[in-house]
Amino acid sequence: MYAIVKKRRQPKAEITTVNTPKISNKQVLVQTKMAAICGTDVHIWDWNEWAQNRMKKIPLTIGHEFTGEVVKVGEDVTNVQAGDIVSAETHIVDGTCYQCRTDRMHICQNLEILGVDTDGVFAEYVVLPERNAWKSPPDLDPAISSIQEPLGNAVQTVLPKDRIEDIAGKNVAVLGCGPIGLMAIAVLDTLGAEKIFATGGGRNKVRMELAKKSGADMVLNAREEGENIVKIIRDSTDGNGVDVALEMSGAPSAVRQAFEILTPGGRVSLFGLFDRPLEFDVNNAVVFKAATIYGISGRRMFQTWYQVRGLLSDSRFRKKIASIVTHRIPIKDIAEGMEAIHSKRAGKVVLEPKWE
Amino acid sequence: MYAIVKKRRQPKAEITTVNTPKISNKQVLVQTKMAAICGTDVHIWDWNEWAQNRMKKIPLTIGHEFTGEVVKVGEDVTNVQAGDIVSAETHIVDGTCYQCRTDRMHICQNLEILGVDTDGVFAEYVVLPERNAWKSPPDLDPAISSIQEPLGNAVQTVLPKDRIEDIAGKNVAVLGCGPIGLMAIAVLDTLGAEKIFATGGGRNKVRMELAKKSGADMVLNAREEGENIVKIIRDSTDGNGVDVALEMSGAPSAVRQAFEILTPGGRVSLFGLFDRPLEFDVNNAVVFKAATIYGISGRRMFQTWYQVRGLLSDSRFRKKIASIVTHRIPIKDIAEGMEAIHSKRAGKVVLEPKWE
Amino acid sequence: MYAIVKKRRQPKAEITTVNTPKISNKQVLVQTKMAAICGTDVHIWDWNEWAQNRMKKIPLTIGHEFTGEVVKVGEDVTNVQAGDIVSAETHIVDGTCYQCRTDRMHICQNLEILGVDTDGVFAEYVVLPERNAWKSPPDLDPAISSIQEPLGNAVQTVLPKDRIEDIAGKNVAVLGCGPIGLMAIAVLDTLGAEKIFATGGGRNKVRMELAKKSGADMVLNAREEGENIVKIIRDSTDGNGVDVALEMSGAPSAVRQAFEILTPGGRVSLFGLFDRPLEFDVNNAVVFKAATIYGISGRRMFQTWYQVRGLLSDSRFRKKIASIVTHRIPIKDIAEGMEAIHSKRAGKVVLEPKWE
Amino acid sequence: MYAIVKKRRQPKAEITTVNTPKISNKQVLVQTKMAAICGTDVHIWDWNEWAQNRMKKIPLTIGHEFTGEVVKVGEDVTNVQAGDIVSAETHIVDGTCYQCRTDRMHICQNLEILGVDTDGVFAEYVVLPERNAWKSPPDLDPAISSIQEPLGNAVQTVLPKDRIEDIAGKNVAVLGCGPIGLMAIAVLDTLGAEKIFATGGGRNKVRMELAKKSGADMVLNAREEGENIVKIIRDSTDGNGVDVALEMSGAPSAVRQAFEILTPGGRVSLFGLFDRPLEFDVNNAVVFKAATIYGISGRRMFQTWYQVRGLLSDSRFRKKIASIVTHRIPIKDIAEGMEAIHSKRAGKVVLEPKWE
Secondary structure (H helix, E strand, O other): EEEEOOOOOOOOOOEEOOOOOOOOOEEEEEEEEEEEEHHHHHHHOOOOHHHHHOOOOOEEEOEEEEEEEEEEEOOOOOOOOOHHHOEEEOOOOOOOOOOHHHHOOOOOOOEEEEEOOOOOOOOOOEEEEHEEEEOOOOOOHHHHHHOOOHHHHHHHHHHOOOOEEOOOOEEEEEOOOHHHHHHHHHHHHOOOOOOOOEEEEOOHHHHHHHHHHHHOOOOHHHHHHOOOOHHHHHHHHOOOOEEEEEEEEEEEHHHHHHOOOEEEEEEEOOOOOOOOOOOHHHHHHHOOOEEEEEEEEOOOOHHHHHHHHHHHHHHHHHHHHHHHHHEEEHHHHHHHHHHHHOOOOOEEEEEEEOOO | OOOEEEEEEEEEOOOOOOOOOOOOEEEEEEEEEEEEOHHHHHHHHHHHHHHHHHOOOOOOEEOOOOEEEEEEEEOOOOOOOOEEEEEEOOOEEOOOOOHHOOOOHHHHOOOOOEOOOOOOOEEEEEEEEHHHHHEEEOOOOOOHHHHHHHHHHHHHHHHOOOOEEEOOOOEEEOOOOHHHHHHHHHHHHHHOOOOEEEEEOOOOOHHHHHHHHHOOOOOEHHHHHOOHHHHHHHOOOOOOOOEEEEEEOOOOHHHHHHOOOEEEEEEEEEOOOOOOOOOHHHHHHHOOOEEEEEEEEEEOOOOOHHHHHHHHHHHHHHHHHHHHHEEEEHHHOOOOOOHHHOOOOOOOOEOOOOOO | OOEEOOOOOOOOOEEEEEEEEOOOOOOOEEEEEEOOOHHHHHHHHHHOOHHHHOOOOEEOOOOOOOEEEEEEEEOOOOOOOOOOOEEEOOEEOOOOOOOOOOOHHHOOOOOOOOOOOOOOOOOOOOEEEEHHEEEOOOOOHHHHOOOHHHHHHHHHHHHOOOHHHHHHHHOOEEEEEOOHHHHHHHHHOOOOOOOOEEEEEEOOOOHHHHHHHHOOOOOEEEEHHOOOHHHHHHOOOOOEEEEEEEOOOHHHHHHHHHHEEHHHHHHHHHHHOOOOOOOEEEHHHOOOOOOOEEEEEOOOOOOHHHHHHHHHHOOHHHHHHHEEEEEEEEHHHHHHHHHHHOOOOOOOEEEEOOOO | OOOEOOOOOOOOEEEOOOOOOOOOEEEEEEEEEEEEOHHHHHHHHHOOHHHHHHHOOOOEEOOEEEEEEEEEEEOOOOOOOOOEEEEEOEEEEEOOOOOHHHHHHHOOOEEEEEEEOOOOOOEOOOEEHHHHEEOOOOOHHOOOOOOOOHHHHHHHHHHOOOOOOOOOOOOOOOOOHHHHHEEEEEEHHHOOOOEEEEEEOOOHHHHHHHHHHOOOOEEEHHHHOOOOHHHHHHHOOOOEEEEEEEOOOHHHHHHHHHHHHHEEEEEEOOOOOOOOOOEEEEHHHHHOEEEEEEEEEEEOOOOHHHHHHHHHHHHHHHHHHHEEEEEEEEHHHHHHHHHHHHOOOOOOOEEEEEOO
């Protein structure tokens, strides 16, 4: 079958043919119907420092966001059958470590990631453990179905725990308008946030536009407004600041702003990754402010999937998510998708299984 | 000034004139701009058994849902000033009991209720403790502004605690389509519920229609469908049942259904009041199902008010709430409002301050 | 091997020999070192109405509380090895239903229970799915190790969810002093409860004594004190009542008392099972009081097991639990153990693997 | 009356006489029975940079930790009466800001602190708003009664929110063994923590000893063990690391260790203050670890006071807290108390009201 394989420890990857994989008793074989490019795939494609350190197994089929049809199931599989349309939870877990035994499977101590540690979805067929196959509505647009996994990240950033201060009537800021930031805006708008502020680097006009469409009440250009952002947001919230700040950019200035605009006792989700250690005024940002901070890694398994399913049952939400998908291209043209992302013209890029 | 006063321990109440009240240091005087009839007012008007036992002080000006303009403030008042548009938190609390000292002011051990224990809002002017005056947006439709207090009840029923399983993507049933039931449906729809099921006695076609408009995905006539309701809801939720059931009718059959349609581990809010003790299969309804039950009394002070304010910033939500207000009549015609409620033709009835 | 088998649909069970069971890939074979009699075993032994309805598969080896040594593991088992000392989580779950996928495995939709639906632990050897084998400290007294599962029930009753109002400095009542009620008292005392009130039927003097030893500050004889209990507890809590009430008796009068002694906004855990539907004043017990009620079924998997492990690391706690084990007898004398329980002379009865 | 007054913007303070203060309607006058020195008092005494920036009003009577007897109450005071023994909640709040209205009074936007913004307790008499007077058991040792406020800080650090993962059976590290760190150890031990690790700078042998007495299972000398601490703690927790880490030292190395020893998904409380901004590896410390961080400022009003009261009902806990009070000296010798703290010979220093 065709697959996009990282064959060498250097930039890019090759479209090539490999053996169609075999399944064991508790696995399922899925035919890819649509895949999507994640930021992680871009790092692996670019072969940046993170990718060089993280990727152990080469050659490897890359990609992890997708939807497909189950074509075969192992003999001990009970919950999925041939013909089911599924998406993949990409975290493959051991099920028995301390974290798995205490409702934190998504940060399993022996976590493997599809398309990073095991052969991924940029291929005609992919093997999933039964547990990782998430049944999706057959009538859902495959482009949307294929990005349920990052949608789960957006939900996790908004609602990091099951029992948490709800969003209803809260003022929220989303710092960073990458695809998952945009999704978070759409999630917040659907969950009854009062005012949603979005900030972005401002170089990617497409994303600033999409922030507005996704439900942001105010989109601020971090590059132009600078420190003024803090004043603008305070003035728009009776001087209280926001209840919730979601750092989704990885920019040091955004982290600082997240805490400056936060109302005392508010909460911050840290989703973005940083190029280097941050210098941080802990006293004023965290201690005196009695702030709560959540590090966001992955998605609760499988609470976030149910939440995504529920959100996708809302037609307005689906429309917003569809608008974030700016490019639908044949998978053979993946290099063009990477280029669209690099040149900041793209929201989310999905890949149709056209190999020739 | 004019006021509607319960003068005798018998049905109805009189429109009469009384002295305009005076304020003390920490109180404010408010001129009524719009009031609304609550179910409690109907009980007091009808002088049913509950009212006979509950009302200690007669004569008393009745009514507690309203909006008005502050015309005078006591000398120690710091947070409100003349000209402010306010609504009333109707629970007057001591601030120092165990409940008040532990974030449960709304169930204060020495609670007094406006219009039940102290002179109420069906009058030209009313006195409020500063704490109970909630500043509202001046440009909000007074009919909506006057019903923020019951909207807070709806929010409390949906989200009984600050840190609770959120509504996002959950299936929810609302049993009972009285005004607060309808408000709860609108709240749920705005908070991202997946499917909203509403059940009602079916005699009040107006309310069944409003349930649909408020955001219910399926409105079931409890009278016609009977036990079939359980099957219908199970079938519509992959066999799981609902995650959240809100009992808002006070009907024994509805309580039983609430638990039958509940998914194991789900939660039930009990808001409706019952004419007599219930017979209840605790083993199957609660224990084996690992259900969580919340008794709902009042509204968290003042978290629910902020949530209501946030929800009202959404134009779709405001429109739904406006549709629940079916009658706007002069306060002098209050008897007609009571009649509209008795004859089941009404959603919410609001009273304009026209006394002559 | 020897086993105690329910061979016929009638009272008692037989000590007999059966084939030593075989394991599949993800199972382990365990040699029983100590077992314990649960209330469920008593029901099955007595063949009461519940048992007649619940038991589908006959003949069946009964028993589920135990500790033993792993003697063999299936080829896909990774987490347990021969020589490990384990206890059994007795809930065998499917792992893929809605409840299992959302951190509520203990109320799996397709739950099977060891010794009720599958062959149990009153035998020389027992088969466990790998997931259900809980590794225990080898140096822990086997009598205590064998009752970690009901200890988990006690923890679940005290702390029904992961994120809940803590026990520190709270006043708590335990209504019912059966073995798990006694364990709950010991748990509460170890978690910093302020005052612990215990109530019991008063016919079982052994248990009333043990309640005191387990940490109860006041032990009340429900039979003698009757309604006076409410007054006594209110007077001992500044008139506030208790913050937490644990119903662990299955007595209708105890449920009523649980709500009467509860402070407004307090919480009640319902663990006891009732012979028939209860009549219940929902308005006053639940709604006006803004009470929260938790139905308790099983134990969170595996949060409660970690909590039990932590509690057992405290020598004072271990001593209390040891005192609850009043009888250690050879398993061949199980009939005597049943008799000790019936005659209300026993706390917990454990069974040594002596078959001849 | 006698008082210790900061008269000039320079180190130390003077014992002098001032007018006995008068009370308004909602205030109470309290005669000091015992006071205690807080770290804040040391800063003010030393007149360090923080104190120079923070103190606005000079001259001012300093001190805020104390217990005393109410000698007079204002005419609107309803909850306290002459003869009551009280301690002070030292946060004076407005009661109407966003934080006060949403159960976060302790981080009021217009917060004033006793002895920092208003005249404090190092005097023969002190004025308190009724709300800030906390009635204490008359038979409690005044030395313990006077330090309930910092005990509340310890509880807040251990349990930063009302509904939080409980401590039962969790492994916990306390980094920093100052008086509140020691109190936190005693709290943890009373709440059923599994293993308690304490780390300290190691120069203050008294405190390392007290950590052991307060309930630490392992006391590690940060100076001697250095990075080895991480390995030691991991090895003592099955390789999982701690569930909860409390940073109570203000040392940058301790913050880093707090995150290194944390199990994925664990939580960290930040109580210590830092001399300068920290450099911080956000990716590994927070994001990938899905850590939750709580900034700790003050104490929930008044949940923590009830928790402290409950904890103090336990005689073992009281004994531990008593052992932390290493110095009881006449208030006229306050300079000696400051010296004992500076020279690291002290746990907690309490001041008897002996002025001559």
